[in-house]
Amino acid sequence: MSIDIETARRVAKLARIKVEDEDLPALAGEFNTILGFIEQLNEVDIDGVEPMTSVTPMRLKRREDVVTSGGMQDKILSNAPDAREGFFAVPKVVE
Amino acid sequence: MTDLNALTIAEARDLLRKGETTSVALTEACLGAIEGAGVLNAFVHNTPELALEQARAADARLAGGDAPAMCGIPLGIKDLFCTKGVPSQAASAILNGFKPEYESTVTQNLFDAGAVMLGKLNMDEFAMGSSNETSTYGNVVNPWRRGNDETPLTPGGSSGGSASAVAADLCLAATGTDTGGSIRQPAAFVGITGLKPTYGRCSRWGIVAFASSLDQAGPMTKTVRDAAIMLGAMAGHDPMDSTSADLPVPDFEAMLTGDIRGKTIGIPKEYRMDGMPDEIETLWAEGRAMLEDAGAKIVDISLPHTKYALPAYYVIAPAEASSNLARYDGVRYGHRAKLSQGDGITEMYEKTRAEGFGAEVKRRVMIGTYVLSAGFYDAYYNRARRVRALIKRDFDEVFAQGVDAILTPATPSAAFGLGEMTDADPVQMYLNDVFTVTVNLAGLPGIAVPTGLDRQGLPLGLQLIGRPWEEGDLLNTAYALEAAAGFVSKPAKWW
Numbered sequence: 001m002s003i004d005i006e007t008a009r010r011v012a013k014l015a016r017i018k019v020e021d022e023d024l025p026a027l028a029g030e031f032n033t034i035l036g037f038i039e040q041l042n043e044v045d046i047d048g049v050e051p052m053t054s055v056t057p058m059r060l061k062r063r064e065d066v067v068t069s070g071g072m073q074d075k076i077l078s079n080a081p082d083a084r085e086g087f088f089a090v091p092k093v094v095e
Numbered sequence: 096m097t098d099l100n101a102l103t104i105a106e107a108r109d110l111l112r113k114g115e116t117t118s119v120a121l122t123e124a125c126l127g128a129i130e131g132a133g134v135l136n137a138f139v140h141n142t143p144e145l146a147l148e149q150a151r152a153a154d155a156r157l158a159g160g161d162a163p164a165m166c167g168i169p170l171g172i173k174d175l176f177c178t179k180g181v182p183s184q185a186a187s188a189i190l191n192g193f194k195p196e197y198e199s200t201v202t203q204n205l206f207d208a209g210a211v212m213l214g215k216l217n218m219d220e221f222a223m224g225s226s227n228e229t230s231t232y233g234n235v236v237n238p239w240r241r242g243n244d245e246t247p248l249t250p251g252g253s254s255g256g257s258a259s260a261v262a263a264d265l266c267l268a269a270t271g272t273d274t275g276g277s278i279r280q281p282a283a284f285v286g287i288t289g290l291k292p293t294y295g296r297c298s299r300w301g302i303v304a305f306a307s308s309l310d311q312a313g314p315m316t317k318t319v320r321d322a323a324i325m326l327g328a329m330a331g332h333d334p335m336d337s338t339s340a341d342l343p344v345p346d347f348e349a350m351l352t353g354d355i356r357g358k359t360i361g362i363p364k365e366y367r368m369d370g371m372p373d374e375i376e377t378l379w380a381e382g383r384a385m386l387e388d389a390g391a392k393i394v395d396i397s398l399p400h401t402k403y404a405l406p407a408y409y410v411i412a413p414a415e416a417s418s419n420l421a422r423y424d425g426v427r428y429g430h431r432a433k434l435s436q437g438d439g440i441t442e443m444y445e446k447t448r449a450e451g452f453g454a455e456v457k458r459r460v461m462i463g464t465y466v467l468s469a470g471f472y473d474a475y476y477n478r479a480r481r482v483r484a485l486i487k488r489d490f491d492e493v494f495a496q497g498v499d500a501i502l503t504p505a506t507p508s509a510a511f512g513l514g515e516m517t518d519a520d521p522v523q524m525y526l527n528d529v530f531t532v533t534v535n536l537a538g539l540p541g542i543a544v545p546t547g548l549d550r551q552g553l554p555l556g557l558q559l560i561g562r563p564w565e566e567g568d569l570l571n572t573a574y575a576l577e578a579a580a581g582f583v584s585k586p587a588k589w590w
Binding site: 031041 | 438461462537
C-alpha cells in the first residue's frame with residue numbers, strides 16, 4: 001500500500017490539521033515508512049482470533065441513572081479561548 | 096549525612112517519623128536542588144509555594160502521629176497529570192495556559208497521603224516520543240554523561256523529566272505514565288527504578304489521554320522499596336475511570352522479603368534481537384545468573400508473537416490518539432489560532448491544530464486517522480487488535496505453565512545523544528520500545544531495575560514482567576534482583 005500526495009492531503013483534511021502543499025510529499029514519505037513497518041502484521045495468521053476489546057476481562061460497573069455532577073458553568077468556561085455570556089464562542093458556522 | 100534531597104522515600108519516611116527531619120526541610124532541599132539544575136530542563140512549572148504549604152500540613156500531620164508512608168515526601172509530577180490551578184500542558188503548545196479546574200485521581204491520592212508537589216515535569220508532547228525531544232518546553236538533559244564527554248544525552252521518554260529529576264536528586268520520586276515503555280525506558284536510561292502497574296491498577300482520570308487502552312500511571316523511584324511504597328499510595332479503585340479495577344490494594348512494601356526461592360523466571364528467546372549490543376546480552380545473562388543464585392528456577396520460554404508487538408502498537412496507539420486528541424480544537428481550552436478575514440470554523444480547527452501540535456503528534460494523529468478511515472479499518476485497526484489478542488495469549492500461556500515472572504532487557508541500548516536520531520526515520524526511534532511495548536499490549540505489570548553500567552559508564556537496566564495484579568510478587572522479584580546487582584552508581588554532578 002503506498003500513500004500518494006492526494007491521500008496525504010485527504011488524511012490531513014480528515015484530521016483537521018492544515019498542511020501546506022509543499023510539505024505534503026515529505027509527509028507522504030513518512031506515512032509510507034510507518035505503514036511499511038506496519039505491513040508486517042499481514043504475516044500473522046489471525047484466523048478465528050477475535051479483536052481485543054478489553055485487556056483485562058472486567059464487567060463495566062452500573063450505577064443509578066441520576067445526575068451526579070453539574071452546575072459549574074464558570075469552571076467549564078474558565079479555560080476557553082473565547083467565552084461570552086456563558087457560552088463558548090466560535091466563528092460563524094451557518095451562513 | 097546524605098543531602099536531604101538525595102534520600103529515598105523509605106529513608107525520609109523513617110527520619111520524619113523519628114522527628115529527625117521535617118517535610119519543610121526536605122522540600123526546601125529539593126527546591127534548592129531544582130533551582131541549581133535549570134540546565135537539565137526537567138522541571139517546567141515550579142510550585143514552591145504550594146509545596147511549602149503542603150509540607151507544613153504534612154509536618155502537622157506527622158506530629159499527630161498517624162501519618163501514612165508518603166506523608167511529607169516531595170515529588171515531581173509529570174506534566175500529563177491535571178493538577179488543579181497549576182499549568183498542565185502535556186508538554187504541548189496546544190494546551191498553552193491551560194489550568195485544570197480539577198485534580199487527577201492519582202495526584203489527589205498522593206496528596207491525600209500527605210505527599211508534596213514540587214512542580215510539573217517535562218515530557219514528550221502528549222507522551223509521544225522516546226527521547227524527550229518532542230516537548231514544547233525543549234529537550235530534557237540526562238544527568239549522566241559518557242565519562243568526560245560533554246555530549247548531552249537523552250533521559251529517554253516520554254517520562255524524561257521524571258527520570259532526569261529523580262536521577263539528579265531534584266525530588267525523592269516522581270510520577271510517570273507508560274503507554275509503550277514511557278516509564279521503563281527512561282528509568283533504564285538514568286539508572287532508576289520504574290514500574291508500570293497492571294492496566295487498571297491506577298486510575299486514568301485526570302491524566303491527559305494518549306492511548307486509553309494502553310496508558311497507565313506508575314512510580315519512578317530511586318529503589319524498588321520506594322516503588323512499592325509509592326504505588327500503594329497511587330493505586331486504588333476510582334468510579335471516575337470505568338477501567339479502574341475494583342480490587343484491594345495490598346501492602347506492597349510488606350511483600351518485599353527478598354526471598355524468591357522456588358519462583359520460576361522465564362527467559363523469552365524472542366527478546367534476543369539481531370544486532371543487539373553484546374553489553375545488553377551480557378547484562379541479561381548476569382541478571383539470569385543473579386536470580387538463579389537467589390534460588391529461582393530459570394526456564395527458557397517462547398513468546399512467538401513478540402516481533403509483531405511494535406507494528407501492532409503503531410496502529411492501535413495512533414488510532415486511539417487520533418480520537419483522544421480530537422478534543423484539541425481551539426474551542427474549550429488552550430491555544431486558538433489567529434484567524435484571517437473570512438475564516439470559518441473549519442479553518443479555525445485546521446490552523447489551531449497545525450500551530451498547536453508538534454511534528455510527531457501530527458504524524459501520529461494522521462496515521463491514526465488513516466488506519467481508522469473507511470476501507471482501512473479492517474485491514475489495519477482490526478487486524479492489529481487481533482494480533483494484540485495473540486500477544487496477550489502468548490503471555491497467558493507461559494503464566495499458565497507456572498512462570499512467575501519474565502526477565503528481559505529494558506532497552507536495546509544505553510542512553511543516546513540528544514539530536515543523534517534527528518535524521519533517522521520515525522521507525523528507528525520507535526524501536527526503543529521493542530522490549531517494553533508487549534507489556535502494555537498485554538496489560539501486564541512491568542518494572543525496570545538498574546543492574547549495571549556500560550563501557551562508557553552509562554546505566555543499563557533489566558525488565559521484569561509479572562502476572563496481572565501481582566505487582567507485589569513482581570516487586571519482590573525486582574527487590575531480589577536489585578539486591579544482587581547492588582547498583583548504587585549516581586551521575587557525577589556537572590550541572
